[in-house]
Amino acid sequence: MANQHFQIAIIGAGPAGMAAALTTTKAGLETIVIDDQKGSGGQVYRNLLANQEASPAYLGKSYYDGTELAQSFANCGAVYQPDCTVWQITNTHEIALVSRGKAELITADYIIIATGAIERPMPVKGWTLPGVMSVGGAQTLLKQAALGADDAVFVGSGPLLYLTAWQYIKAGLAVRAVIDITGGKQWRSAIPYAPLALLQPDMLVMGREWLGDIRRNTEVITKVSAIEIIGQSQAQGVSCTLSSGDKIDIDANHIFLHQGVVPNVNLTMATGLAHQWDHQAHCWRPVIDVTGKSSDEQIYIAGDGGGIGGAKAAAIAGRLAASAIVARCGKPRFLAQLYYKLRHLHYLSIRPFLDRLYLPSADFRLAQTDETIICRCEAVSKAGVNAALASGASGPNQLKAFCRAGMGRCQGRGCGLVVQEMIASHTGQSMAETGYYRLRPPVKPITLAALASLEGPWPD
Amino acid sequence: MTEIIKSNFDAIIAGGGLIGLSIGYGLSRRGLSVLLLDAEDTALRAARGNFGLVWVQGKGAYFPPYADWTMRSSELWPKLAGELLETGGPALGLHQEGGLSICLSEAEMQQRYEKLDHLRAHQNGRFQFEMLDRSALKEIMPGIGPKVVGAAYCPHDGHVNPLYLMRALQTGLTRHGGVCLTNAAVRRIDKKGNSIRVGTAKGDFECQRIVLAAGLANAELAPMVGLQQSLKPQKGQIIVTEKLDQQMALPSLLLRQTDEGGLMIGDSHEDTGFETSVRPDIVSGIADRALATLPALADVGVVRSWAALRVMSKDGYPIYDQSEAMPGAFAISCHSGVTLSAAHAFDLAGYIAEAGLGQELDGFSQRRFNV
Amino acid sequence: MFKSTMPEKGRIVHLQFDGEAITAFDGDNLAAALLRSGKVKFRTAAKNDPRGPYCMMGVCFECLVKIDGRPNQQACQITVHDGMIVQRQNAPDSAGKVSG
Numbered sequence: 041m042a043n044q045h046f047q048i049a050i051i052g053a054g055p056a057g058m059a060a061a062l063t064t065t066k067a068g069l070e071t072i073v074i075d076d077q078k079g080s081g082g083q084v085y086r087n088l089l090a091n092q093e094a095s096p097a098y099l100g101k102s103y104y105d106g107t108e109l110a111q112s113f114a115n116c117g118a119v120y121q122p123d124c125t126v127w128q129i130t131n132t133h134e135i136a137l138v139s140r141g142k143a144e145l146i147t148a149d150y151i152i153i154a155t156g157a158i159e160r161p162m163p164v165k166g167w168t169l170p171g172v173m174s175v176g177g178a179q180t181l182l183k184q185a186a187l188g189a190d191d192a193v194f195v196g197s198g199p200l201l202y203l204t205a206w207q208y209i210k211a212g213l214a215v216r217a218v219i220d221i222t223g224g225k226q227w228r229s230a231i232p233y234a235p236l237a238l239l240q241p242d243m244l245v246m247g248r249e250w251l252g253d254i255r256r257n258t259e260v261i262t263k264v265s266a267i268e269i270i271g272q273s274q275a276q277g278v279s280c281t282l283s284s285g286d287k288i289d290i291d292a293n294h295i296f297l298h299q300g301v302v303p304n305v306n307l308t309m310a311t312g313l314a315h316q317w318d319h320q321a322h323c324w325r326p327v328i329d330v331t332g333k334s335s336d337e338q339i340y341i342a343g344d345g346g347g348i349g350g351a352k353a354a355a356i357a358g359r360l361a362a363s364a365i366v367a368r369c370g371k372p373r374f375l376a377q378l379y380y381k382l383r384h385l386h387y388l389s390i391r392p393f394l395d396r397l398y399l400p401s402a403d404f405r406l407a408q409t410d411e412t413i414i415c416r417c418e419a420v421s422k423a424g425v426n427a428a429l430a431s432g433a434s435g436p437n438q439l440k441a442f443c444r445a446g447m448g449r450c451q452g453r454g455c456g457l458v459v460q461e462m463i464a465s466h467t468g469q470s471m472a473e474t475g476y477y478r479l480r481p482p483v484k485p486i487t488l489a490a491l492a493s494l495e496g497p498w499p500d
Numbered sequence: 501m502t503e504i505i506k507s508n509f510d511a512i513i514a515g516g517g518l519i520g521l522s523i524g525y526g527l528s529r530r531g532l533s534v535l536l537l538d539a540e541d542t543a544l545r546a547a548r549g550n551f552g553l554v555w556v557q558g559k560g561a562y563f564p565p566y567a568d569w570t571m572r573s574s575e576l577w578p579k580l581a582g583e584l585l586e587t588g589g590p591a592l593g594l595h596q597e598g599g600l601s602i603c604l605s606e607a608e609m610q611q612r613y614e615k616l617d618h619l620r621a622h623q624n625g626r627f628q629f630e631m632l633d634r635s636a637l638k639e640i641m642p643g644i645g646p647k648v649v650g651a652a653y654c655p656h657d658g659h660v661n662p663l664y665l666m667r668a669l670q671t672g673l674t675r676h677g678g679v680c681l682t683n684a685a686v687r688r689i690d691k692k693g694n695s696i697r698v699g700t701a702k703g704d705f706e707c708q709r710i711v712l713a714a715g716l717a718n719a720e721l722a723p724m725v726g727l728q729q730s731l732k733p734q735k736g737q738i739i740v741t742e743k744l745d746q747q748m749a750l751p752s753l754l755l756r757q758t759d760e761g762g763l764m765i766g767d768s769h770e771d772t773g774f775e776t777s778v779r780p781d782i783v784s785g786i787a788d789r790a791l792a793t794l795p796a797l798a799d800v801g802v803v804r805s806w807a808a809l810r811v812m813s814k815d816g817y818p819i820y821d822q823s824e825a826m827p828g829a830f831a832i833s834c835h836s837g838v839t840l841s842a843a844h845a846f847d848l849a850g851y852i853a854e855a856g857l858g859q860e861l862d863g864f865s866q867r868r869f870n871v
Numbered sequence: 872m873f874k875s876t877m878p879e880k881g882r883i884v885h886l887q888f889d890g891e892a893i894t895a896f897d898g899d900n901l902a903a904a905l906l907r908s909g910k911v912k913f914r915t916a917a918k919n920d921p922r923g924p925y926c927m928m929g930v931c932f933e934c935l936v937k938i939d940g941r942p943n944q945q946a947c948q949i950t951v952h953d954g955m956i957v958q959r960q961n962a963p964d965s966a967g968k969v970s971g
Contacts, residue, residue: 096876
């Protein structure tokens with residue numbers, strides 16, 4: 041594959057990447073899809089093809105809805121490269137990859153970045169203990185390995201949490217409790233946008249089904265003001281403080297946290313593309329036009345990586361970006377593009393409501409106790425970050441320099457938004473003004489041997 | 501955020517990198533009121549790209565004043581580290597137990613030897629070094645690869661954590677009453693009666709002394725005070741690995757292990773203007789050389805990389821100048837901000853605070869380029 | 872304890888985790904196989920800082936283990952193979968003694 045050239049390189053094989061490949065291959069463009077996972081589907085459709093045989097019902101309709109897409113992708117004729125990580129996109133559009141310890145450069149006329157989302161960090165005391173996982177992590181175990189934990193406690197808010205707890209219940213697992221941090225404040229700010237949400241009644245019906253089954257099958261705790269996870273060598277329980285001041289302690293060895301998803305901007309930021317602070321969704325997103333074109337003429341961004349919209353919106357965004365590229369390659373698809381744009385708008389109509397309803401309060405976006413770990417990789421606590429702020433760190437990069445938060449392997453995915461908000465609170469600057477860590481390649485760690493294995497010729 | 505309650509200072513420093521912070525710290529500890537003006541968090545910031553060596557070997561081999569100045573700073577470093585310990589931040593990790601310049605060919609060994617021998621000659625015994633052949637080097641670094649021919653060992657060399665140094669200097673500066681403002685790059689400097697007036701996006705300030713320590717931006721600021729600093733960016737790329745058990749007893753010019761355990765590996769010298777992109781071919785070459793040096797590092801993961809722009813004068817040596825047109829104005833630039841931090845904090849700050857740059861620093865004036 | 876939500880089937884594969892025999896199925900994700908065996912602690916980030924898998928998608932770097940002598944492997948990104956020797960990775964993260 042080394043030094044090969046493709047007309048289109050798609051990074052990511054979730055719904056956006058897969059759908060984009062369908063459009064580009066249909067138009068006859070040489071397409072490669074690079075996927076850092078072992079099989080297509082990204083996160084939302086993880087293991088979808090392998091699950092066709094047994095088709096466990098508990099995974100739900102929203103999961104199996106992706107079947108046709110996954111099957112079509114498998115047959116579309118794109119070069120599919122799984123188990124392959126992109127660690128850099130240079131400013132001359134070379135894509136630096138590593139697969140099985142060997143690094144290579146490929147080039148493409150157009151690149152579609154479809155690397156999806158990650159979960160918003162949820163720093164609570166004790167969250168680094170073994171047995172604590174993100175809800176997404178728990179869901180992946182269910183999809184990929186048919187594994188679930190009995191008597192788990194789900195903590196947080198957001199559709200992914202309710203879906204996963206529902207899947208657990210449907211799989212016959214005993215869910216100990218769901219601690220829902222969604223509050224009255226969130227409802228009040230979201231309600232004016234409910235009419236737009238009515239444009240997607242199927243989503244609302246599905247959500248209502250999840251919430252109903254959860255209420256009937258487990259203890260739901262609301263009006264929560266603080267959470268703490270207890271344990272020494274592993275999670276032993278959750279201690280929950282209610283707004284009334286009362287405390288509820290629940291024994292649990294498996295605790296799943298979730299407070300929303302945000303675009304995974306590491307590759308797009310390291311590539312130097314323009315980003316903006318999304319005030320409504322309280323996260324960073326790349327600056328893209330309606331077709332997904334970034335600040336770089338050759339690079340498009342599709343799916344949750346360009347702004348959270350969910351699986352269906354992601355697939356349409358993949359189609360939209362791909363058809364814009366296909367048009368630029370001399371095969372305009374005006375009607376198709378118009379159709380995709382309208383569908384995309386439709387799928388995004390529920391976002392103003394959902395984004396507001398499930399935006400966690402500052403109490404949960406930020407850590408509540410000094411000992412809470414903020415940067416997991418470097419084990420920097422809230423107190424450590426505050427000490428760096430007291431030393432005069434006034435921006436994320438200076439703060440990183442002063443206390444190492446953000447210097448670990450995850451490159452800020454687990455702490456960046458929290459650190460940014462701590463700095464903004466301290467300095468009085470807005471989130472947009474505060475900025476973010478300056479991200480650089482390698483976007484994921486690469487061994488020295490793999491790096492050294494990169495061969496020329498080098499472009500000028 | 502400290503509210504500025506005054507607008508008049510004994511000294512204003514333009515630039516919050518290693519030079520500005522070192523001089524600012526040095527002035528504030530002498531009792532001067534100091535305002536340090538820094539640009540944005542994402543400005544070029546050579547200091548944040550620094551490798552962290554407190555390096556003596558080779559410096560000023562062909563320019564004795566630089567060799568003297570470097571040696572002086574190296575000797576003052578323990579005093580700086582001791583004082584900064586009191587600021588209570590993370591340990592600076594200063595180690596001055598010697599350093600190595602590892603050679604992968606006989607030609608490199610020869611070149612290195614000639615340079616250091618020349619340096620030794622004009623230093624009257626002050627500068628020591630030893631060329632280690634492969635077997636001697638193997639005793640210090642048992643894991644060296646078959647391509648390693650030997651190294652130049654210098655007992656004066658060392659390393660430190662440059663980012664924690666900056667944190668400590670900043671804390672020290674504020675503890676002594678200094679004020680630091682960010683997003684306040686200097687835009688304008690002129691005389692106002694007996695004072696110097698400095699204009700920034702955050703307002704105007706007055707001072708008796710202005711020290712330009714803004715790195716590459718000094719080229720633009722110097723004329724405002726009647727000086728000139730011809731500076732060019734020279735790009736260098738560095739990669740950093742995940743943490744390892746202690747591997748390296750001594751730092752080397754291109755490979756050092758931090759106290760936290762990560763390996764810092766460099767480097768490059770590129771002439772590509774003001775851009776700071778990381779190039780896969782360059783970092784691949786850096787990785788290659790690291791593996792030739794210590795082959796067992798093959799499976800170690802690189803977690804970060806960066807490119808920074810060295811602040812280079814025409815001959816690579818510092819430029820220290822004071823203005824005649826605007827008395828009290830100084831322009832300071834160099835690319836060895838870590839090594840010279842101690843000399844800057846003590847000696848240079850002393851000159852700036854008192855009578856002006858002494859004879860010792862005459863040779864560093866920009867005037868040397870006008871011959 | 873994690874347990875299977877579907878009938879378990881497939882070729883049995885044997886691995887070791889810190890010297891203890893672990894049974895898995897051909898094609899299993901390593902992190903999943905260890906969790907199924909009741910292992911939640913995969914490493915320590917510092918003396919009293921035990922860690923285990925968190926995101927299961929390769930972005931958190933918490934599930935690092937040593938596999939067949941190679942450290943810093945993300946267990947959630949790896950498929951088991953018969954005879955795999957897995958060890959907990961204890962701080963400081965180590966690539967083995969390079970100088971030895």
